Each structure stands twice: as C-alpha cells, then as structure tokens.
Amino acid sequence: MTNAVDIRKVTKVFGTFTALHGVSLSIRDNEFFTLLGPSGCGKTTLLRLMAGFEEVSGGEILLFGQNIASLEPNLRPVNTVFQQYALFPHMSVIDNVAFGLKMKGWTLPKRRARAGEMLEMVHLSDFADRLPTQLSGGQQQRVALARALAPQPKVLLLDEPLSALDLKLRQAMRMELKQLQQGTGITFIFVTHDQEEALTMSNRIAVMSAGRVQQIGTPREIYETPVNRFVADFIGETNLLEVEVAAIAGDQAEVILPGGQRVTCSSATTEKGRHHLSVRPERVTLGTVGSGMQAVVEQVVYLGTDLQVLVRLDGGTAMQVRIQNAARTEVPSPGTRVGLTLEEGAARLLAD
Amino acid sequence: MAGVGSDSGASAETTYRSARVPLLLPTWLMIGVFLVLPVALMAVYSFLTKEMRGGVIWDFSLAAYDQFFVHRGLFGDEPPTLEWTYISVFGRSIIQAAIATVLCLLIGFPTAWFIATRPPETRGVWLFLVTVPYWVNLLIRTVSLRFLIRENGPLNDALMGAGVISEPLALINTDFAVQLGLFYSYLPFMVLPIYAAVERYNFTWSEAAADLYATRWVTLREIVLPIVRPGIVAGCLLVFIPSLGAFLAPNLLGGAKNFMIGSLIEEQFKKSLGNWPFGAAVSMILMSLVLILLMIYARSAARQEAR
Known part of the structure; x- marks a missing residue:
C-alpha cells in the first residue's frame, strides 16, 4: 500500500x-x-x-x-x-x-x-x-x-x-x-x-x-527502547548514569553499575567503552542495605499518586525513584540508607 | 482578594466620574471655540445680506442660496430655472476628488502593505519617510510642483533632453495637474490608516486561505480586503474630504477653467468683490454634502456589522 x-x-x-x-x-x-x-x-x-x-x-x-x-x-x-x-x-x-x-x-x-x-x-x-x-x-x-x-x-x-x-x-x-x-x-x-x-x-x-x-x-x-540520550531524556523522566560496558552481544549489553554490580540490559549501541544508561525511575525498587546500588535518601516529594524519592549513590551521583503511593507503602525518611534494585527492563544502554 | 479588587475598581471609577468635567473641559472648549462657533457663524452668515466691500449686513436673506440654485438670467428677468454653474463646479470637484482618492488608493495600498511587511525595526524609518514632505508647508510644496511641471520647467527639460518628447508637455493648468497636486498633498493620509490596518493583519489568515484552496487573488478579495477595509475607508475619507474642499492645488496648478469648490469659496472671502453670505452658503452646502456621504457610509457599515 x-x-x-x-x-x-x-x-x-x-x-x-x-x-x-x-x-x-x-x-x-x-x-x-x-x-x-x-x-x-x-x-x-x-x-x-x-x-x-x-x-x-x-x-x-x-x-x-x-x-x-x-x-x-x-x-x-x-x-x-x-x-x-x-x-x-x-x-x-x-x-x-x-x-x-x-x-x-x-x-x-x-x-x-x-x-x-x-x-x-x-x-x-x-x-x-x-x-x-x-x-x-x-x-x-x-x-x-x-x-x-x-x-x-x-x-x-x-x-x-x-x-x-x-x-x-x-x-x-x-x-x-x-x-x-x-x-x-x-x-x-x-x-x-x-x-x-x-x-x-x-x-x-x-x-x-x-x-x-x-x-x-x-x-x-x-x-x-529509546535509541539515544536525547530521546530517553525527552520522553518521560529518566536517570542517566554513566557506566562502563563490560560486554556487548547483539542488542544486549552487560554493564557495570556504580558500586560494581553487573547487570544485563538492552542496548542501543554496539560499541564498548563508557556510555549512558537510562534507568526509568518507576522501575527501581527501594530495598534494604546490602542489595543493589547503595544510596542515601535525600528528599521525598509527595506527588499524590506517586512519591518521588531523591537519593544519592555512594559514588556521588544523584538519582530519582518513583514509588506508588499505595496504602502499605513505607515512606523512607531522609538520611536513611537504602539499596536500589533494578527491575526487569528498567535500564537501557544508550548511544550518545 | 476579589472584594478588595472590585472595591478599588469602584473607587477608581468614582474618582474618574467626579473628575470627568474638569478633564473634558479643555476638549469641550477647543471644540466649542474652534469648531462649533465658526461653523455656527458660517451658518448664520449664509442667511444674511452681502455688504458690497466684503462682510455682511445683518438682514435675513435667502439670496445666497438663491444665487446658488436658481437661474434668472443675466438681468434677473427670466423665469427661474435650475442654476447649473455652481452645481457643475461641485460635480467637477467630486470627480477630481474621487480620481485623486482612487490614485492615492492605488499607490497608497501597496506602499502601506510594503511598510507593514518590513521587519519591525525598519518600519519606523519608512513611516518617517512618508511623513517627511509634511515638514514643508503645503503652499510651498504646491508652488514647487507648479515650477516642476511648467512648460519650460525641469520635468519638460529633462524629457526633451532625453529625447523622449520633442515638444514640451502642456501639463500645467490641466485637470491632470490638479489631480497630481491633490494626490501628492494627501497620499500620506491614505498610507497611514491602511498601514495601521495591515499591521494588525495576521498573515496566518492568508496561509489559512491558501490552505483552503484559495488563490492569491481570491485571498486578497475575500480575506485581506474585507479585514483591512476600515483602514481603506478611513484613508479614502481622509483623502476625499480635504480634496473636495482643496483650493491650493486647483488654484496654483489648475488655472481658471479647472475651478473647484475650494477656490469658489476662497474667492468669496478674499477679493474685494467677494460675497461673504454666498461663500458661507457654498460652505454649508459642501458640508451638508460631506455629512450626507458620511451618514450613508455609516448606515452601510452598521448594516454590514449587523449581518
């Protein structure tokens, strides 16, 4: 047609x-x-x-x-x-x-x-x-x-x-x-x-x-699956983390997160080296210390349906996390140490 | 908050209301002394008897209007018929003024359009250039024009020198010269109101018309002209009305046989053989004519609005 x-x-x-x-x-x-x-x-x-x-x-x-x-x-x-x-x-x-x-x-x-x-x-x-x-x-x-x-x-x-x-x-x-x-x-x-x-x-x-x-x-x-930093940043909200690529195969990549944890994610690039990783804030879970990326809660913003939690990774990078404002949600208080875990499909490696 | 706002609004309104009379007084005085009084004086004069060496005798008379409208022959002994002499002067004046208005519109509209579509920074310069001639007195400009187009003036010299013509053009003392003078005198009065209207015109309207399959010509006719019409009408009135009563251009450029109303009126007051009541009557007739034309226009505009 x-x-x-x-x-x-x-x-x-x-x-x-x-x-x-x-x-x-x-x-x-x-x-x-x-x-x-x-x-x-x-x-x-x-x-x-x-x-x-x-x-x-x-x-x-x-x-x-x-x-x-x-x-x-x-x-x-x-x-x-x-x-x-x-x-x-x-x-x-x-x-x-x-x-x-x-x-x-x-x-x-x-x-x-x-x-x-x-x-x-x-x-x-x-x-x-x-x-x-x-x-x-x-x-x-x-x-x-x-x-x-x-x-x-x-x-x-x-x-x-x-x-x-x-x-x-x-x-x-x-x-x-x-x-x-x-x-x-x-x-x-x-x-x-x-x-x-x-x-x-x-x-x-x-x-x-x-x-x-x-x-x-x-x-x-x-x-x-945004292809580059511009698209990931412009559409919705996202965290952009600079990461080292450990391995790349097809459209999958293994990257090293701040704190040393290795995760596999989809990739828009085929080149190794340092790239930006897009992490959607609603796909990050706040967990206990010891699991995932270590961070400190800095501020909690009340948005009605959601809570926006601003955290700082131990390496110094700021991130935001969205959690649903459900009845049983525990609201973390500023100063608390937390571990951030990425859900399936939360991260995507971007071309620049 | 809303209460406070409306309170202060009300008090401001009261202030304006109590200040209305002192604020308007200067305007009323100006209009009263310089507009209403002279016009009333002319209206009264037109019904008085003429004094032989100019001026009036305070005796009621319809002689001035009689002279304008009624023909009784050279010695006043023929049966009364309609007098055509002055009516034909009016007719010629209306035609001259109309031609001048059309000329001004044909040149003024594109000029105004050109200025209004320049970048805002340069518009001021163009508008300034349009008004530059007004720095020189109208009389001097008209005399210069006369000098320019006379038989052995610079225009004819240049044209003959260039070999375009072999005999000098007889431009001076023609209807054409009068129209040229009127056109030249009043062109800015056409340009400025049209400019003001075109400047407010949103060119997206033209794009929308083209988008809806209108050609450029149809867009001009159906969208542009109706929307800027108030500017065009204002420009036409501002050119037509003073042209109708003009006396400098016809006197200096037109010569004796291209007489217009303005010259006729002027003559009644200037010369020792003048006739003040007759001049006043002609003025009143001219003013009535203009008012009737304006009223007809206002009617049609109101009807258009209501439609």
Whole structure:
C-alpha cells in the first residue's frame, strides 16, 4: 500500500540557519502520526513544508506517491489546523467552515449542508451564525478542526492545536481528536512539544531534535527502547548514569553499575567503552542495605499518586525513584540508607 | 482578594466620574471655540445680506442660496430655472476628488502593505519617510510642483533632453495637474490608516486561505480586503474630504477653467468683490454634502456589522 506521505531527504535552510538536515520519514495511510520535539527542533517547519507555506531547499515530499514539494499550498489536498486557529474574523462560524468548499466550487446549498454536518460533528451547531470572536478558545479550536476537515483532505496537518487550551480541555480534546481520526479515516499529522499528548494519541511518533529525526516508533518503543540520550531524556523522566560496558552481544549489553554490580540490559549501541544508561525511575525498587546500588535518601516529594524519592549513590551521583503511593507503602525518611534494585527492563544502554 | 479588587475598581471609577468635567473641559472648549462657533457663524452668515466691500449686513436673506440654485438670467428677468454653474463646479470637484482618492488608493495600498511587511525595526524609518514632505508647508510644496511641471520647467527639460518628447508637455493648468497636486498633498493620509490596518493583519489568515484552496487573488478579495477595509475607508475619507474642499492645488496648478469648490469659496472671502453670505452658503452646502456621504457610509457599515 502507498504511504500517505513520504518525506525524502528534505532539507530546509533559512539564511544561514539549517532548520532541517535531510529528514526522511514515511507516514502510513490512516495513521495518527506525531512529530514530537522541543521548540526549534524543526517539527513545525516540516509541517509547513508539507502544507506548502515554505519551500523545500532540497528533497522530495510525496503525497500518495505524487511529488508535491513545488506545488502552491492551494493546490495541495491537505488541510491545516493552525496553532492560533487563524479563523477568519469577518466571517461567521459556518462561513469559516464552508470556505474551503466554496473555493472548491461547491454550490451554496451543498456547502451549507456539509458545513452544518461538520459543526454537528464538533458539537457546535448552535453557534453557526456567531463570529469566531464570540466563541471560547475550545470552541474556536473545534471550528478550526471542522473547517480543516470539511473539504475531506487526504491528510490533516495539526500544528500544536491544543497548546492554547487549559489542561482539562486539552485532555478532553485529545480523546476527541483520536476518535475523530479513527472515525474519518483521514491521516493526521500532529505537531507537539508535549510528550504526554504524543504518547496518548499517536500510532507512531517521530522524535525530532536540532533538525534531525532521532527516532521513529510506536509510543511504547519510544518510551521503552529509546535509541539515544536525547530521546530517553525527552520522553518521560529518566536517570542517566554513566557506566562502563563490560560486554556487548547483539542488542544486549552487560554493564557495570556504580558500586560494581553487573547487570544485563538492552542496548542501543554496539560499541564498548563508557556510555549512558537510562534507568526509568518507576522501575527501581527501594530495598534494604546490602542489595543493589547503595544510596542515601535525600528528599521525598509527595506527588499524590506517586512519591518521588531523591537519593544519592555512594559514588556521588544523584538519582530519582518513583514509588506508588499505595496504602502499605513505607515512606523512607531522609538520611536513611537504602539499596536500589533494578527491575526487569528498567535500564537501557544508550548511544550518545 | 476579589472584594478588595472590585472595591478599588469602584473607587477608581468614582474618582474618574467626579473628575470627568474638569478633564473634558479643555476638549469641550477647543471644540466649542474652534469648531462649533465658526461653523455656527458660517451658518448664520449664509442667511444674511452681502455688504458690497466684503462682510455682511445683518438682514435675513435667502439670496445666497438663491444665487446658488436658481437661474434668472443675466438681468434677473427670466423665469427661474435650475442654476447649473455652481452645481457643475461641485460635480467637477467630486470627480477630481474621487480620481485623486482612487490614485492615492492605488499607490497608497501597496506602499502601506510594503511598510507593514518590513521587519519591525525598519518600519519606523519608512513611516518617517512618508511623513517627511509634511515638514514643508503645503503652499510651498504646491508652488514647487507648479515650477516642476511648467512648460519650460525641469520635468519638460529633462524629457526633451532625453529625447523622449520633442515638444514640451502642456501639463500645467490641466485637470491632470490638479489631480497630481491633490494626490501628492494627501497620499500620506491614505498610507497611514491602511498601514495601521495591515499591521494588525495576521498573515496566518492568508496561509489559512491558501490552505483552503484559495488563490492569491481570491485571498486578497475575500480575506485581506474585507479585514483591512476600515483602514481603506478611513484613508479614502481622509483623502476625499480635504480634496473636495482643496483650493491650493486647483488654484496654483489648475488655472481658471479647472475651478473647484475650494477656490469658489476662497474667492468669496478674499477679493474685494467677494460675497461673504454666498461663500458661507457654498460652505454649508459642501458640508451638508460631506455629512450626507458620511451618514450613508455609516448606515452601510452598521448594516454590514449587523449581518
């Protein structure tokens, strides 16, 4: 089956600044695909190149096999949901939603009917004749979504559409977006810097940094088997320990933990030497002195569902451990000596 | 906390309310003395009898309006018909002002667009350059323009020297010269309000339109122009209204046959054979015309808003 989008060695240069260094990735049809990364990583630039608001400096963008890299935005069968919605302020809500259909030459009754259906889909039928400024942020967001979906694009591009909403609304919209994507069968390409958003909604995620794709994978792959320090650090919380590699075979490595204990873990590198080990804080068990890595509890932070325990290893390295705030959890007090044991799959050796 | 906030808000409001009269007094005085009083004086003058050497006699008379609208022949003995002389001056003035406005719009809109799309640091320089001509008095600028385009002036010399033309162009004392003068005098009044509107324009709207399959031309027509329309309307009014009453450009550049309302009014007050009540009446008619145009615009704007 043809991919919805194929990005092939796409480069984008602004003056002396290179925003994208030969990015390649493929997005499957009917996929909820997320471009995730910190600000300035090139994710929005990549989205704007797909929409046609910027011109590629090099490379190809294929949409269902057709190279669209040099097409004007109005000739591309993709639609965009903008970060600040960009609703036309002089048009009513229904006229905003019907605009794309009008441009495609639909007759007034047909496009009114279609725009009405779209508004129904986003639960805004009662607001059809209002002006965008008379709506709340969340409502404007849904109008922007309806407007972009009305012409039935082959691919929907979403540029941090939830970032202007408050937390509760943002969480509700995540579910709504996911359902909308599954219901319409349209490929969604979603840009965000919020890893939680990415993990909860996406089929696959491309983690980007400094104009390059660092890793592409399902949320589970990205979280469980990050390929490098950047991905491990950016997705979720982690402890990065510098360790010596004792032996490497395939994707397994034996490393020497601080304190001399040897453990086997999955590895993203095939080179020996000193590397960083990612240890997820929720996969470390606090035990009695004598077992595992020896440490002293420095601080306990109460997070409601969890407790965050900040410890310092005997070698001087700081680490954090998460324990569930269950009824029988014993809360260690600062100053207590503890032994840290790594659970199965807690650690992963990273490439730099 | 909320209670404290609203308390201080209320007290601030009370302070403003009690200070309202002294704060507004200077404005009221200015408007009263320099706007309402002169206009009222003109309204009264237009209903008085003319004094032969300028000035008025305090006798009620409709002679000024009669002179404007009613034709009774050279000796006043023909049956009264509609007088076309002054109405045609109005007509010509409206056409001249309209052409000047369109010219200003055609040049001013791209200029304003250009300035508003420069990086913020350089916009100030461009705006400054637009206002530079205003450092020189309008009279001097108009006289200079006259000098520039006259028969053996620098423009004709240069064009003949370059071999573009063999005979000097008869530019001076034409409608074209008047339009050039008006265009030159009032262009910044078009540029500045449009600039203010375009500067607030969010260019993501254009991207959204293109994203929804609109061509550049359609985006301009359906998105850009409706959104910056208040700036365009303000610019057009600011150019059209003073152009309609202008007298420097028509007097200095247009010559006798390119007479406009401004010159007509000026003549009534300047020369010893002037007619103050008639000048006042023409002014009142001009002002009524402008007010009617503004009211029609306000009506249509309100209707647009309500839609």
